[in-house]
Amino acid sequence: MKSIRTWLVLGTMLLGVTVALAQPQPPIRIRGTITAFDGIELQVKSREGQDVTMHLADTTKVNLLAPIHLSDIKEGSFVGVTALQNGPGNSLQALEVHVFPEALRGTGEGHYAWDLEPGSSMTNANVDAIVNVNNGKELVLSYKGGSQKIIVPQGVPLVTFVASDRSQLIPGAKVLVITQQDENGALTALRISVGKNGMKPPM
Numbered sequence: 272m273k274s275i276r277t278w279l280v281l282g283t284m285l286l287g288v289t290v291a292l293a294q295p296q297p298p299i300r301i302r303g304t305i306t307a308f309d310g311i312e313l314q315v316k317s318r319e320g321q322d323v324t325m326h327l328a329d330t331t332k333v334n335l336l337a338p339i340h341l342s343d344i345k346e347g348s349f350v351g352v353t354a355l356q357n358g359p360g361n362s363l364q365a366l367e368v369h370v371f372p373e374a375l376r377g378t379g380e381g382h383y384a385w386d387l388e389p390g391s392s393m394t395n396a397n398v399d400a401i402v403n404v405n406n407g408k409e410l411v412l413s414y415k416g417g418s419q420k421i422i423v424p425q426g427v428p429l430v431t432f433v434a435s436d437r438s439q440l441i442p443g444a445k446v447l448v449i450t451q452q453d454e455n456g457a458l459t460a461l462r463i464s465v466g467k468n469g470m471k472p473p474m
Contacts, residue, residue, distance in 0.1 A: 296451065296452045296453075298449050298450060298451055298461065299449075299450045299451070299452055299458065300386060300447065300448070300449055300450075301315055301317055301323055301325070301446075301447070301448040301450055301458075302317065302318045302446070302447050302448075302472065303315040303316050303317040303318050303323070303445075303446065304316050304443060304444070304445055304446070305440055305441065305442050305443065305444045305445075305446055306322070306442055307442060308437070308440040308441070308442075310327075310437070311326065311327055312324055312325070312326060312327070313325050313326075313327055313440060313448070313460060313463075315446060315448065323458065324458070325448065325450050325458040325459060325460045326457065326458065326459045326460065327437070327459075327460050328459055328460070330461075331459075331460045331461065331462070331463065332434075332461070332462045332463070333434075333435050333436055333437055333439060333440065333462075333463045333465065334432040334433060334434060334435055334462070334463070334464050334465070335432070335433040335434075335435040335439055335464075335465050335467050336369070336430045336431070336432065336433075336464050336465065336466050336467055336470060336472050336473075337430060337431055337433050337467045338428070338429065338430055338467070338470065339370060339429050339430060339431050340429065341407075341408060341423065341425075341429060343370065343429070343431070344368065344370060344398060344401065344408075344410070344429070345398065345401075346398055346399065346400060346401060347397065347398060348370050348371075348397070348398045349370070349371045349373075349375075349376040349377070349378075349395070349396070349397055349398075350368055350369065350370050350371065350395070350396065350398055350410070350412070351368070351369045351371065351378075351379065351393060351394070351395045351474065352365050352367070352368050352369075352393070352394045352395075352396075352410065352412070352421050352423075353365065353366045353367050353385055353387050353391055353392070353393055353473070353474050354366060354391065354392055354393075354394065354421050355388065355390055355391050355392075356390070356392070362409075362420065362421070362422050363392070363394075363419060363420070363421040363422065364421070364422050364424065365410075365421050365422065365423040365424065365427050366387060366388065366391065366427060366428075366473070367387075367427055367428040367429070367430070367473035367474050368410075368423055368427065368428075368429050368430075369429075369430045369431065369432065369473075369474055370429075370430070370431040370432075371395075371431075371432060372431065372432055372433075372434075374434075375432060378395060379393070379395040380395050380396065380414045380415055381394075381395060381396075381414050381415065381416070381417075382394045382396070382414065382417055382419055385474075387474060393474075394412055394414070394419050394421065395414065396412035396413055396414035396418075396419065397412065397413050397414065398410055398411070398412060399411045399412065399413050399418075404422060406424050406425055407422055407423050407424040407425050407427075408422075408423045409421070409422050409423070410423055427473075428473035430470075430472075430473060432464070433467075435465065439465040440463070440465065443469070444465050444466065444469070445465070445466040445469060445470060445471040445472060446463055446464060446465050446466070446472065447463075447464045447472035447474060448460050448462070448463050448464075449461045449462040449463075
């Protein structure tokens, strides 16, 4: 019986290791500047100063980030807002806003921690209302399971996504790349956002 129990314990442990290994790694965001692209492998100098190489798959999406005006954000728009809360009880203040085209509605829906700056958050949600406030607008946002009110001060970057292709991947272009890392540590680009005319992706 002791031997059977031992094998059962070992089997359970091995199963747990196998399941853990099978879990997909969370996406890794790479922000930086393209240094080279050969049609398959993209090389980026990250904002941390590291040289990062990633593979492009047939399914890799490329979007151009184009600037828009605050008036382009309407009730019913699906947006993403990177924000900071400067102290408990204070309003969330937008660092940037990006408007998703209808084809991308629902992308990353929710409110969660983000890595643009320490303490920043991302809210991908529907715009329920737009309210005038001092020095900007307040967006009333709702998503599955919650809602947020975020102040958008005048002058923060506002962009939208325009479907594009790999012709935008030229040395010097500023990018935000969402990548997936495999078990060997190799990176595959899932989505690449390129700033228009040298613009730095603000999110």
